[in-house]
Every structure is written in C-alpha cells, then in structure tokens.
Amino acid sequence: MGNRLSKIYTRTGDKGETGLAGGRRVPKDHPRIEAIGEVDSLNSQLGLLLAELAEGQARWPDLAELEEALAPCQHRLFDLGGELAMPEYQVVDTAEVERLEAAIDRWNDELGPLENFILPGGSRLVAQAHVCRSAARTAERRLQTLNGEEPLRAELLAYLNRLSDLLFVAGRLIARRQGIGEVLWQAAGKAG
Template identity: 40%
Template sequence: MSKTKVVTRTGDGGETSLGRGVRVPKCSDRVEAYGSVDEVGAMIGVLRSMLEDNAAVDARLRAIQIDLYNICADLHMPGEAGAALRIDGSGLERIEAELGEMNEGLPRLANFVLAGGTRAAAFAHLTRTVTRRAERRVVALARAEEVNPEVLRYMNRLSDYLFILARTLNENGAKDDLWAPRGVR
C-alpha cells in the first residue's frame, strides 16, 4: 500500500507552489486568500461536529465545505491554466435559496445580535467573522491580481448565511442575545 508523502521539505524556505509549480512566498496575497478560505472550511467542520441531531443542517454545511475546497482550488491555480477549476454560480444559488428558507422562520430584527446563545450558534457567529476576514483576503488579492468574481460573491454571501444559520441554531431567534445601545436597556 502506497502512502501520500506529506513532508516534502520544499516549503522550508518560506515558499510554496501554486498550481503548475509556480513558487510564491507563503505570505503572498494568493496564499493568504486560499489559506483563509481553508480556515473557514475547517471551522465549518467543527460546527458540523456540534450538530449531532441535525442531519439536514449538517448536509448543507458539508456542501458548503465542498464549495470552499473548490474555491481554494480556484484561487490556487491563477490564470488560464486554472480555467477548468473556476467555480460557477451554482453554489451561490444554492446557499441563497437556503438562506431565504432559513430567514423566513426568523423574527424581524430591531437591533444587533450579540454572538452567543447555543454553543453551535456562538460557533456559527465566530465562523461568520472568520469568513469576513477570508473575504477581505480575497478582496485584497482581487485588487492585485485577477480573481473569479464568483469567489467574491460566494464569500460575501456565506457570511450572511452563517449569521442567519446562527439565529436558526438559536431556536429560530428565541435565544438571540440582542444588543442595546448604551443608556437604553
């Protein structure tokens, strides 16, 4: 049985390879972007581990993890060489539809929601903030190099999705902890 070699030592000097073997610094905008997207996928994996009794949400989050791996592949292979890896709008359409379904069952918000409530909801809020950071990394890359616009749209919508998911996981908003401006309690 053959094993995949994980330790290559090729990155010991602070560089890594993009698709097609192009070497770049590990701190490049592109590596920061796909590394941050990968971090979101890992956090969603932790969130999934908190959903023992919710197979439907688990399946939705698994599909999002797959989308995020596809986004990483898209970002990992710049230029025409990666054309076959470009994501299309199908993942975005799916999460927008799910977002709409979840949002229908929630009460209207009159104030900001503090991160908290159930453990899963609190972690969904944390994942939302990391998603926003990953989105900022993708935007920074897009300012310097060409990036598939579908990646930008997906990352923007995913943070909205995670906010609505957090409210859903807070018993459809019943356990939301609402912020009150200073002096208004």
C-alpha cells in the same frame, strides 16, 4: 483515486516560499497564500460546526436541515482553495451562490425580520456559527486583497459573501430551533 501525497514534508518551503499548482513559487505571505489559508481556516471552523450540529441532532432533530445545507459548503470551499492554487480549476459557479441564497430566503421566512443587533452567543452552536461567519468575512477580505492584484472570478467573491450571510442566518435559526433567546446587544449605559 490513488495516493496524492507520498510525503507530507518536502523541505521546499523552509525558506519562506511555497509552490502553487503550476510550479510558480511565491512567498508564504503572498496575498494568494493568505487567501488560501483563510479559506482553509474557514473550512476547519465549518467542520467543527458540522460536527457539533451532528452531535446535537439527538436533542434537536430539526438541526439536520442546517447540516444538509452547510455540508456541501466544505466541498465548495475546498474547490475554492483549489482554484486559488490552480486558476484553471473552476468549479464554484453561480448555481452554488443561488443555492445559498435559496437557503437564506427559506430560513429568513421562518425567522422574520431582524429588529435588533445580536451578539454571537446563547449556545455553543450559535457561537460556532458566528465564528464561521466571521471567518468567512476574513476569507472574503483576503480574496478582495488578492483580487486587487490578480483579478479573480466574480463567483468566488460572491460565494464567500453569500456564505457569510448564510452563516449569520444559520446562527439565528439554531437559536430558534434550540429554543433559546438571541443575545441582544445593549448600548453602553443601557445594560440592566
């Protein structure tokens, strides 16, 4: 594939602008750059979750299924960021959204219905799944902001929405497979 970056710094962004793939220069706080940044942040958090899932498999071997389902998401998030930088680069498709939906349905069948609000906690893995979920929601909001100014493909918006749902269910499934109880929300005055 060759070298893609011969220099890490270019000094072209020192005055608060950055370049998109087509040569267009935009402010670093442009909604498109905000969206790219939040997708990148989500991808980094997901990388941490995947690393922790891999480390936890010796103790909880049935976590491998979660790693297998989530690992491709890092690549699709990179593709999604690529499309934000180069709109002609269109890779994220309906089939990928359907793949996430199938995993959600499969995992929900194991979990059963959610009867209470839950908090992000119980174990480090559960909490990290929820960090990823909230990062996916932030990225989704940034894409919606950009979509209001420069329309995006529906598949991108659906993908982030479904990914946040998958991460929520993943947090619940991790707790179940680790054999720990979910942390249930207690309304003020009800704590015991």
